[in-house]
Amino acid sequence: MASRTASFRQLVAVTASAVMALGLASCASTDQEGGEASQVASTSVAETDNSPYREARAENVARAVAESFPQEPTVISDAGYTGVDTSEMFFDSSDTVVVSGAGIAQELRAASIGVVAHSPVLHAPGGSDAEVIAEIERLGASTVLLVGQALPGFTEDSVESVSKIIQDNGTEQGLAELTALQFDEQTVADVSDLARATATLVADQQTMLVPAWEQTTTLDDETPDNSPTDTLDAFPLQTNRDGEMAPVVIASPESGISAVATARAYGAEVRFMDYPDPRLNSETMEMVAGLSERPLLALGDQFGTGELLAEKIERGETVTTELPGGGGLVFPGRRMVALYGHPSGPALGAMGEQPAAEAVARVTELAKEYQPFDDEPVIPAFEVIATVASEFPGDDGNFSNEFPVEDLVEYVDAITDAGGYAVLDLQPGRANFLEQAKLYEELLKRPNVGLALDPEWKIGPDEQPMTRVGSVEASEVNEVAQWLADLVAEHELPQKAFVLHQFQVQMIRDRSQIDTTHPELAFVLHADGHGAPGDKYATWDMLRQDLSDDYFMAWKNFYDEDFPTFTPQQTYEDVNPRPWFVSYQ
Structure with missing residues (x-):
């Protein structure tokens, strides 16, 4: 597996400038019987x-x-x-x-x-x-x-x-x-x-x-026992x-x-x-x-x-609002192609390399490049980094910068207004995933906005960032899943994407203990492996071992860290099984 050092260096270089540029602050029945039949009135x-x-x-x-x-x-x-x-x-x-x-x-x-x-x-x-x-x-x-x-x-x-x-x-x-x-x-x-x-x-x-x-x-006639006769x-x-x-x-x-x-x-x-x-x-x-x-x-x-x-x-x-491309399930029914990044600029990913409207145009064209290789609708998406892991502890000491909703909403509005989907990504540092997710409840109440957890940037209470690849326990993932499922049910929203990033086994501890039975959520495992094709395939296959059938697989293409970057045709025809969600960083 190729080293993640480049990602760490990238984070160090952009954290301070991103904070200054955006003025960052912590965010806060009735039965009727007759004969042999029984009819029960629907109470739906x-x-x-x-x-x-x-x-x-x-x-x-x-x-x-x-x-x-x-x-x-x-x-x-x-x-x-x-x-x-x-x-x-x-x-x-x-x-x-x-x-x-x-x-x-x-x-x-x-x-x-x-x-x-x-x-x-x-x-x-x-x-x-x-x-x-x-x-x-x-x-x-x-x-x-x-x-x-x-x-x-x-x-x-x-x-x-x-x-x-x-x-x-x-x-x-x-x-x-x-x-x-x-x-x-x-x-x-x-x-x-x-x-x-x-x-x-x-x-x-x-x-x-x-x-x-x-x-x-x-x-x-040579078949033993029960052999056929002429008639x-x-x-x-x-x-x-x-x-x-x-x-x-x-x-x-x-x-x-x-x-x-x-x-x-x-x-x-x-x-x-x-x-x-x-x-x-x-x-x-x-x-x-x-x-x-x-x-x-x-x-x-x-x-x-x-x-x-x-x-x-x-x-x-109850929920008749359809998702982009039709139907009430995130997957199947459509596939998504996304730009990953942050509104602060290009340092954290492809999405921020251009203003929101231009980013929408870019990812829409990218999704169109994938469409010839699949019969299902391929819709554009953004994966918007909502909280950015930092080398600095910040006022709250959690080594994560929680961007206010107003700094994200322009990109979320742009992609959803264009008939696409937005996923909010959390990089918590020492913070708790659930605490950070609740900061974005306003956006998560929207029908076309999902949530992603990035354990790469999840560290322990006494750890310094960028000293190791982070990890999360299944119990913490379950807390977030339960809260998000309850939010979806309470507000009668269509099913919501719940994305888990992973490229090492240790990043999600006791993954088999994650409760995937929430019908309100589509569980997505996002394989973030990068490097040469062999490295990426090895990571993909490793992550799929003993994985519950309840997960939909997602794939990431890196512009700078893949050698070479997969084409849309390679991504859909060479990666097995075909990913439901493809993001570009």
């Missing part, structure tokens, strides 16, 4: 005549749902992608079961058959065979269709209720013999589209999903179980194929969203509007808990 705050989700909510709330389903939002776990938990939710029993072995082609074939046959679909790629067999036994299935190399050694004696095992041979002729139906093939082009395509399967349309990158295994037995087709009384079901790209197929086999409508948070955009909010206290099933642990999902729905209905 968003039930007002001007709600953009009024019609969608009315339709969702009017839906009759069988009492056998949970009457509140529920996440169905599918950690092993076996589909067992979904089968347990939808089917009390079933005469037939479809089980697929390893391979996406096999699982899609099983899903396609299962939906047409209204049969639960299970996945047994190896390692979970006992769990799958137990589910077959619970269902009391008499006929089991095996697709691919599923459940080796499984026989009629394995489960008491099973009287027939049919081994699919993977051929078009075999499919016709199994179902006496003609299927139309549909190619799935990308892994991210697997759950989406499965969610669109319709029983009476007989669609066979086939991945573009993999072929279904064809079994031959396959017919696989019985069951009737639709739904009766139009299933709850709304939602899925995302991470949802398991078999889980989605089982819900469709039951007859449930599966609504697909590109990200497992309904606040992504107005379309996904309409899918779940009014269901924060009503039956709703989410397929996969990526949705969190039922309680968290309900909270996100309620917030999405």
Whole structure:
């Protein structure tokens, strides 16, 4: 990792002049039951005549749902992608079961058959065979269709209720013999589209999903056990179980194929969203509007808990202010390209190299250079240093200069008025991050202003600045996150960016202990590595080790300390995963 000495020298050179130039000072329900269905009136705050989700909510709330389903939002776990938990939710029993072995082609074939046959679909790629067999036994299935190399050694004696095992041979002729139906093939082009395509399967349309990158295994007469015969037995087709009384079901790209197929086999409508948070955009909010206290099933642990999902729905209905580029989430839905710096001038970064209006024009053009390489909107942003670490203790002795709001507001106004986003950056010295964050509450109450913590400049009470790279404890980060989340909730703001800068492991102590469950915040880990490409990639990979999936990654390009500075194309195509936030210093 390249040395940070240049940054320290830069800080020493500019602190005194910045203070003088800006005159720096310390800144200070009701239940209605009928038959087998239960309807609970929505009590959401968003039930007002001007709600953009009024019609969608009315339709969702009017839906009759069988009492056998949970009457509140529920996440169905599918950690092993076996589909067992979904089968347990939808089917009390079933005469037939479809089980697929390893391979996406096999699982899609099983899903396609299962939906047409209204049969639960299970996945047994190896390692979970006992769990799958137990589910077959619970269902009391008499006929089991095996697709691919599923459940080796499984026989009629394995489960008491099973009287027939049919081994699919993977051929078009075999499919016709199994179902006496003609299927139309549909190619799935990308892994991210697997759950989406499965969610669109319709029983009476007989669609066979086939991945573009993999072929279904064809079994031959040499296959041991359950080997195919010249003519396959017919696989019985069951009737639709739904009766139009299933709850709304939602899925995302991470949802398991078999889980989605089982819900469709039951007859449930599966609504697909590109990200497992309904606040992504107005379309996904309409899918779940009014269901924060009503039956709703989410397929996969990526949705969190039922309680968290309900909270996100309620917030999405309450907070209808959209962020630049649309939607109620910071990420995904857009990416950002930012200039980092301070209004005092060029010494602290690229943003201050020009007046606010010119800085906006510069970063807007920079964002446009990134747009050809991404389908999501790329919006301009500023990362404005609000408190500047100092070599001098100052009147308060904390070695950090807290700039007044009025010195920052020109740049914040300029970028947000231009449809961009601002992030306030804190360099606390000996100060507490939370104490400094509260100084900027006025700005943080704005919908398009986020907060960044820079532990590089966080030192202990007896330490001198610039003697080491600073650090922060997870507990202090959690204090700031809780305060900021409460501020967002209290003032009904859209989700806010919460950025953590890091380029050494020790900079954020016990990072795994940071509470990232606040739906009000988008947690962003900003990798500040600089130098040659190899150094930057090494830092990037190191910081991503054991990192929670709750974080969005950010990348910094240095004009003077990178050799060379990455181009927009290199930043988006060579850095993996593609960063959501890119800043320039």
